[in-house]
Amino acid sequence: MPKFLLSLIFICATTFMWAQDDSQQEKLEQRKAQIIQEIRDNEKMLQSVKKKEKSAVNVFLIQANKIKLKEKLINTTAKQERLLSNDMYINQLKVNKLKRELTVLKEDYSKMILKSYKSRSEQSRAMFILSSESFLQAYKRAQYLKQYTAFRKNQGLEIQSKTAQLVDFNAKLDGQRKVKKKIIAENQKERVALEIEKKEQQKLVNAIKKDKNKIAADIRAKQKESKNIDRQIDRLIREAIAEANRKAALEKAKANPGTAPSKAAVSSSRIALTPEDKVLAADFKANRGRLPWPVEKGFVSLGYGDQPHPLYPSVTVHNSGVEITTEQGASARAVFEGVVAKVMILSPVNKAVMIQHGDYFTVYQNLSSVSVSQGDKVNIKQSIGKVRTSGDTGKTVIKFLILQNTSNNNPEGWLQNR
Secondary structure (H helix, E strand, C coil), X not given: CHHHHHHHHHHHHHHHHHHHHHHHHHHHHHHHHHHHHHHHHHHHHHHHHHHHCCCHHHHHXXXXXXXXXXXXXXXXXXXXXXXXXXXXXXXXXXXXHHHHHHHHHHHHHHHHHHHHHHCCCHHHHHHHHHCCCCHHHHXXXXXXXXXXXXXXXXXXXXXXXXXXXXXXHHXXXXXXXXXXXXXXXXXXXXXXXXXXXXXXXXXXXXXXXXXXXXXXXXXXXHHHHHHHHHHHHHHHHHHHHHHHHHHHHHHHHHHCCCCCCCHHHHCCCCCCCCHHXXXXXXXXXXXXXXXXXXXXXXXXXXXXXXXXXXXXXXXXXXXXXXXXXXXXXXXXXXXXXXXXXXXXXXXCCEEEEEEEECCEEEEEEEEEXXXXXXXXXXXCCCEEXXXXXXXXXXXXXXXXXXXXXXXXXXXXXXXXXX
């Protein structure tokens, strides 16, 4: 009986391990499918930009992201291969162990059957009991025969169970060998494709180097424009904070006649939160790292903060948010529920929407059209406008900012991983 129970425990443990391995493989397969879809989306953007692009810089940036995605795909398939190899090694050990156990079990069982055959007559069993010297001995002999019969039955069941396990493990190993072969082939194919992409990128780099002075001047001009917009947004946020604080002070004065407004009520750098705003701000903060992206598809083409330019490391560029390259016709969407604090016209072709979430603000720049108005309540993932596509470059880029009061945060730390 103990052996039978151990066998049952072994089956349960094996089933649990299979489930875990399958779960890990499933997650890797889902991640791989997601990366492949991102590569396809990136390729569509790349082709769209190539048709309109006058400078190779933007093509380089999109192609750099494609190379990054290819490398992620290769790493994911490599993880799948390693996981399969480890799993196959463990399964092979189990197969070897089962084979050894079956050999021993079958030998014991054959000896038991032979012994039972030699003493198979009912008369010999009866004589074995009747030849007892006492009633207690006769009872013990009867119990022994009963237990012996049960043990023989359990031995047979254990052999059947281990044989079935052996068949399952061998089938699993055969399946894993096929999957591993397929993954290795996919990985090799992606490595070849990656080398082609890198050669194309090097050609772009060589072409770009010819226009180095022009591109450097272009970068400086864009940085100047970006700083001007940042100052404009900072001023508008301070105005929104001051206006909200004035309203709060008036409401407090109405509720408590004779109470003078506090200094916090007229502050333009820190918003005085109502109880409802405090709840909303806490909810927003609790979702750090889980916020949806401000566009359905895209990739970060310029990160947050001071950083070397992707092409010219000696040139430092500053970004108060993140720039996300997306597909033409993409809609900008609210990353969290809130109230539209401002709709801004930053330039004749650049509109922006500022949404308040308690003392947090999210800003969506470079919109060609806006579908919300100041004071509107918005829900998570609600469309707030269309992202502008540049007529010169063919790029569709949204600039996304997150601020707490007037302090900028890195949006990449707030958005969910892709």
